[in-house]
Amino acid sequence: MDMVVSAYARHVLLPLADLVVLMSGATTREKAAQRTAAAAAKHERITGLFQEQAADATRMNLAYVAQQTWELIQDYDWRLVDRDLRGNWAHRLWDFTKTTQYTGTTKAGIGGGLGRAISAALANKGTGRLNVHFQPDGDLLFTPSALWTLANQELPVLIITNNNRSYANDERHQEEVAVTRERPVENKGVGIRIEGPEVDFAALARSYGIHGEGPITDPADLRPALERALAVVLSGTPALVDAVVLAGR
Numbered sequence: 001m002d003m004v005v006s007a008y009a010r011h012v013l014l015p016l017a018d019l020v021v022l023m024s025g026a027t028t029r030e031k032a033a034q035r036t037a038a039a040a041a042k043h044e045r046i047t048g049l050f051q052e053q054a055a056d057a058t059r060m061n062l063a064y065v066a067q068q069t070w071e072l073i074q075d076y077d078w079r080l081v082d083r084d085l086r087g088n089w090a091h092r093l094w095d096f097t098k099t100t101q102y103t104g105t106t107k108a109g110i111g112g113g114l115g116r117a118i119s120a121a122l123a124n125k126g127t128g129r130l131n132v133h134f135q136p137d138g139d140l141l142f143t144p145s146a147l148w149t150l151a152n153q154e155l156p157v158l159i160i161t162n163n164n165r166s167y168a169n170d171e172r173h174q175e176e177v178a179v180t181r182e183r184p185v186e187n188k189g190v191g192i193r194i195e196g197p198e199v200d201f202a203a204l205a206r207s208y209g210i211h212g213e214g215p216i217t218d219p220a221d222l223r224p225a226l227e228r229a230l231a232v233v234l235s236g237t238p239a240l241v242d243a244v245v246l247a248g249r
């Protein structure tokens, strides 16, 4: 039987699920319990793998950056103001308990990251919330003047670059296209890799009047840099930590 229910899904779905279980026969309930247990076991196994990667302090991987940031901010009233790292590492490792803790997007034109962080930080201004923002390097190079706006408006945002020194998403596309069109794959980085010279994002931040840390290439240097930047942000102004990460997820 189909039944139309007009309601807010978030208010109705959980009680509805309970009701369905109550109305189900013993076999259905048993099957549901088995599925729940299997999903819980899978969740635990996958979380374990994520945490293993996050604990790997031998290289600047995205899981490590997310974890180091989390350990520092978890006791504050934090907000991830657009966007998560590639691979959604904050969502994999952080404990999100409120919908308001994330104002990010999954898909968007590049150059929009800091603009969206600015609007969230404006909304959070004066509330004591801690704005945290992961910033891909290519995205930042499209709209660096957003750094000036942050400084000008005294918006306390902790910016951590996801600096893989590449427009990496396009590098993957270039590779696929090269294979399909039988062109040399080694050319995939032409116009895409942000190297020779590398951009000094900490210096870029400083040039706009923002506290800059980095470039951080040694995992051991990340936490102290994050701590210094956090102190600046807690004093009410923005700070940027340039984390040079490995490409990929």
Ligand SMILES: Cc1ncc(C[n+]2csc(CCOP(=O)(O)OP(=O)(O)O)c2C)c(N)n1
Binding pocket: 086, 108, 109, 110, 111, 136, 137, 138, 139, 140, 162, 164, 166, 167, 168, 169, 170
């Ligand atoms: C305005 C605009 N131009 C080009 C693209 C195509 N595009 C999608 S992702 C990407 C590269 C993004 O590089 P970066 O911001 O450094 O992130 P990464 O892929 O390295 O994680 C490009 C060029 C786009 N989405 N929007």
